[in-house]
Amino acid sequence: MLAVNDLAVRFGGVTALERVSFEVRPGSITSVIGPNGAGKTTAFNAITGYLRPTGGRVTYDGAALTGLRPSAIARRGIVRTFQKTSVFPALSVEDNVVTGLHLRSTAGFLAVLAGRRRLAAEERSLAAEAADIIEFVGLTHRRREAASGLPYGEQRLVELAVALAARPRVLLLDEPGAGMTGAEKVVVSGLIRRVREQGVTVLLVEHDMRMVMGISDTVIVLNGGRVIAEGAPAAIRAHPEVIRAYLGASAGSS
Amino acid sequence: MAELLQHLLNGLVLGGTYALLGIGLTLIFGLMNVVNFAHGEFYTLGAYVSFAALALAGAGFFVALLAAIVVGAALGWLCEVALLRPLRNESIDTTMLVMIGVWIAMQNAELLGWGGVAKSIPHPFPTAPLVLGPVAIAPLRLFVLVLAAGLIAAAWLLVQKTKLGRAMRATFQDRDTAALMGVGIGRIHAATFAFGSALAAAAGALLGPIFLVYPSMGDLASLKAFSVVILGGLGNLPGATLGGLLLGIAEELGAGYISSGYRDAAGFVIIILVLLFRPSGLFARQERIA
Amino acid sequence: MRRAGGWLLAAGALTLPLWLQSPYHVHVAIMAGIFGVLAMSLNLLLGYTGQLSLGHAAFFGVGAYTSALLTLKLEWSFWPALAVAVGLAGAAGFFIGRLALKLRGAYFVLVTISFAGVISLLSVNWIELTNGPLGLPGVPAPALGPWSLRTKTAYYYLVLAAVVLSYAVCRRIVRSRIGRALVALRENEALAESIGVDVTHYLVLAAVVSAAMAGLGGSLYAHYTRFVSPEVFLFTYTVTMVIMVVAGGKGTLAGPLVGAVLFTVLPEALRAVASWQWQMLAYGVLLVALVFFLPRGIVPQLSAAIGGRRRAEPASPTPRS
Numbered sequence: 001m002l003a004v005n006d007l008a009v010r011f012g013g014v015t016a017l018e019r020v021s022f023e024v025r026p027g028s029i030t031s032v033i034g035p036n037g038a039g040k041t042t043a044f045n046a047i048t049g050y051l052r053p054t055g056g057r058v059t060y061d062g063a064a065l066t067g068l069r070p071s072a073i074a075r076r077g078i079v080r081t082f083q084k085t086s087v088f089p090a091l092s093v094e095d096n097v098v099t100g101l102h103l104r105s106t107a108g109f110l111a112v113l114a115g116r117r118r119l120a121a122e123e124r125s126l127a128a129e130a131a132d133i134i135e136f137v138g139l140t141h142r143r144r145e146a147a148s149g150l151p152y153g154e155q156r157l158v159e160l161a162v163a164l165a166a167r168p169r170v171l172l173l174d175e176p177g178a179g180m181t182g183a184e185k186v187v188v189s190g191l192i193r194r195v196r197e198q199g200v201t202v203l204l205v206e207h208d209m210r211m212v213m214g215i216s217d218t219v220i221v222l223n224g225g226r227v228i229a230e231g232a233p234a235a236i237r238a239h240p241e242v243i244r245a246y247l248g249a250s251a252g253s254s
Numbered sequence: 255m256a257e258l259l260q261h262l263l264n265g266l267v268l269g270g271t272y273a274l275l276g277i278g279l280t281l282i283f284g285l286m287n288v289v290n291f292a293h294g295e296f297y298t299l300g301a302y303v304s305f306a307a308l309a310l311a312g313a314g315f316f317v318a319l320l321a322a323i324v325v326g327a328a329l330g331w332l333c334e335v336a337l338l339r340p341l342r343n344e345s346i347d348t349t350m351l352v353m354i355g356v357w358i359a360m361q362n363a364e365l366l367g368w369g370g371v372a373k374s375i376p377h378p379f380p381t382a383p384l385v386l387g388p389v390a391i392a393p394l395r396l397f398v399l400v401l402a403a404g405l406i407a408a409a410w411l412l413v414q415k416t417k418l419g420r421a422m423r424a425t426f427q428d429r430d431t432a433a434l435m436g437v438g439i440g441r442i443h444a445a446t447f448a449f450g451s452a453l454a455a456a457a458g459a460l461l462g463p464i465f466l467v468y469p470s471m472g473d474l475a476s477l478k479a480f481s482v483v484i485l486g487g488l489g490n491l492p493g494a495t496l497g498g499l500l501l502g503i504a505e506e507l508g509a510g511y512i513s514s515g516y517r518d519a520a521g522f523v524i525i526i527l528v529l530l531f532r533p534s535g536l537f538a539r540q541e542r543i544a
Numbered sequence: 545m546r547r548a549g550g551w552l553l554a555a556g557a558l559t560l561p562l563w564l565q566s567p568y569h570v571h572v573a574i575m576a577g578i579f580g581v582l583a584m585s586l587n588l589l590l591g592y593t594g595q596l597s598l599g600h601a602a603f604f605g606v607g608a609y610t611s612a613l614l615t616l617k618l619e620w621s622f623w624p625a626l627a628v629a630v631g632l633a634g635a636a637g638f639f640i641g642r643l644a645l646k647l648r649g650a651y652f653v654l655v656t657i658s659f660a661g662v663i664s665l666l667s668v669n670w671i672e673l674t675n676g677p678l679g680l681p682g683v684p685a686p687a688l689g690p691w692s693l694r695t696k697t698a699y700y701y702l703v704l705a706a707v708v709l710s711y712a713v714c715r716r717i718v719r720s721r722i723g724r725a726l727v728a729l730r731e732n733e734a735l736a737e738s739i740g741v742d743v744t745h746y747l748v749l750a751a752v753v754s755a756a757m758a759g760l761g762g763s764l765y766a767h768y769t770r771f772v773s774p775e776v777f778l779f780t781y782t783v784t785m786v787i788m789v790v791a792g793g794k795g796t797l798a799g800p801l802v803g804a805v806l807f808t809v810l811p812e813a814l815r816a817v818a819s820w821q822w823q824m825l826a827y828g829v830l831l832v833a834l835v836f837f838l839p840r841g842i843v844p845q846l847s848a849a850i851g852g853r854r855r856a857e858p859a860s861p862t863p864r865s
Contacts, residue, residue, distance in 0.1 A: 070737035088731035359828025515669035522658035
């Protein structure tokens with residue numbers, strides 16, 4: 001179980017996160033919402049090692065994650081996607097996903113040099129696994145094309161496929177619905193549910209309320225770097241503080 | 255003690271010209287984000303122009319310096335417009351490769367044009383050193399120091415006080431706002447590159463008469479310029495000035511007290527040490543390294 | 545079709561000295577081979593991780609000097625000297641890799657240049673060790689058991705073996721998960737980390753292998769020319785390597801070899817017509833022209849023309865725009 005305790009992040013004089021604590025129930029879909037600048041992506045960055053928190057701890061199944069570099073955290077089974085579309089641009093969709101399967105193999109330098117037959121078999125099985133993942137996200141017809149050439153929505157699916165290839169136990173999705181059409185968001189929501197069915201815990205940051213309320217088991221609300229509410233979607237929708245945060249934000253913001 | 259002062263004085267002379275080199279590059283690398291490996295070639299160009307003016311045309315020292323500045327600016331302008339502007343949206347690695355190409359081409363053009371034999375630039379100053387208390391300085395070096403200081407001051411004024419300078423700073427800090435305010439982005443880029451290259455050429459014209467002029471002198475000059483920029487922080491003019499002076503002094507002290515053969519190592523060592531421990535430079539404000 | 549071409553190439557390479565008329569031609573072939581090894585080593589860094597090392601001459605030089613000194617002063621035989629030279633060059637690569645941990649792009653380039661600069665200064669000034677600018681003459685030729693590899697033909701086969709070995713190593717690395725990790729770090733470092741690629745580890749690995757391979761080239765060079773001096777650190781060597789990789793096609797396996805052959809044969813062929821200064825000038829102009837007109841290099845351009853829509857390989861030669 002992913003647990004965040006008293007997480008704090010400060011840059012110079014700005015406090016981005018303060019005393020943020022929550023737990024992500026295994027096998028659940030948990031959403032983190034909040035007005036712009038509430039600290040959602042900062043929290044993701046701190047949890048996954050892209051940012052060193054100024055205080056607090058992040059643990060997974062009791063083991064500390066704070067202070068580890070992102071690749072070590074990924075090795076523990078916590079994988080994230082990015083707010084800005086992140087793929088390997090020059091590689092084909094296939095190669096993107098095969099690259100994502102990095103952790104599936106343990107072939108080190110000496111094994112690679114020796115070039116044993118075992119490696120060739122391993123490569124074949126990786127290719128097959130990649131094909132499965134690509135089919136899961138529905139991009140089989142695009143598998144040979146360069147990722148940078150795909151339309152935006154499909155690139156985000158590639159991104160999801162790459163993250164899934166890393167065999168996450170906890171998948172952190174940073175605004176999976178951003179910039180997508182309504183139909184694409186439905187597809188993504190369906191994929192997220194199917195991912196959960198396979199036993200993966202999902203934590204997502206999202207702005208689209210319909211999407212959030214539709215798939216989440218738990219919703220955590222951040223505002224001004226603090227957790228102001230946590231609970232089931234229906235409860236959050238009616239929560240006075242949450243309403244105030246959003247109204248206040250929309251009234252005062254551009 | 256007198257020896258130390260002497261080294262410091264020599265270091266200042268050298269450092270003043272390094273500061274010019276550094277200011278030029280900090281504008282180009284720091285503001286424009288162009289990895290200008292050809293910067294040293296503009297330095298060499300300035301030296302050769304100075305040679306041509308003084309030895310061949312028999313012109314005066316000031317004219318030679320002016321000619322170097324003009325030629326440096328003109329070639330810099332041309333470089334930016336012809337080579338860098340079309341690549342402005344490419345990655346920094348692409349412009350780096352292009353500037354490496356310019357570096358090689360310029361150096362070998364100079365080799366072909368002037369030959370590989372080092373040339374000595376004649377100068378109108380008496381060779382007997384002036385004695386100022388515990389230290390002595392050749393009149394030429396004193397002149398160079400004064401001119402370097404003047405050029406540094408002029409550069410500061412241009413960047414801080416003039417409209418062009420304000421436009422330059424605006425463009426590179428916030429391109430979109432600058433564009434909205436009617437600043438001609440293309441002209442500013444070209445002007446900045448020309449300005450930086452002119453400063454490098456000036457440095458070459460100043461140091462040329464002190465040392466010899468040969469085609470590959472630009473290699474070390476480029477490195478030292480980068481060293482100064484890294485020391486002082488990218489885009490930081492006062493940092494580059496101070497960094498240049500520090501490098502000059504470090505070289506002189508190293509040559510004097512350790513070994514003259516390793517004089518040039520100062521620049522290399524600075525690059526390695528600063529990038530290892532304080533990548534944002536000695537004088538930059540403490541930044542979070544992302 | 546491609547396999548037949550491969551066999552033809554192998555047959556040609558193996559029998560080359562037989563149908564080359566003069567020793568001079570074999571000399572050119574040897575130099576092409578040595579530079580092939582050097583270009584492949586630079587390609588590992590530049591083509592696959594995307595980091596440019598302009599200090600590669602340092603690893604080349606370390607290999608050359610180590611091999612020369614061990615055989616000259618300590619009277620070692622060639623083969624252990626070669627091994628140590630490769631090892632020491634690799635260690636230098638490790639040092640650079642660790643040094644440049646967080647540095648990318650221009651800063652990485654600057655550190656590699658500085659490192660090469662320091663080593664170069666050492667080779668000139670540390671006279672007790674390196675004999676300074678006078679260099680080390682009389683480096684012994686290698687011997688394989690009782691047979692001396694002194695003749696050009698024999699040396700050609702030694703170099704050919706090195707080329708094949710280097711190519712095989714590169715190929716194995718590139719077509720494995722290591723190669724994918726390297727490309728991942730070039731294409732999108734943050735994403736690579738998020739899927740478990742320890743970017744630092746792979747960058748250092750690439751630096752070590754790249755440097756060791758350059759050291760191999762250095763040792764081969766030293767025992768061929770039988771003379772080592774600080775001139776091995778001349779920037780011309782590094783520039784030549786860069787041109788070979790960029791023109792041949794960075795990020796491909798064949799590119800650096802094509803570039804090496806092209807830019808060894810071409811200068812020799814043009815020697816009568818143009819001095820090396822003109823050629824270096826042309827290199828500079830060529831580099832600029834390549835960036836504008838042929839950014840991917842010759843090999844990818846050719847295979848795109850031949851193969852139509854290519855199947856993108858893991859170590860895809862298409863560079864990021």
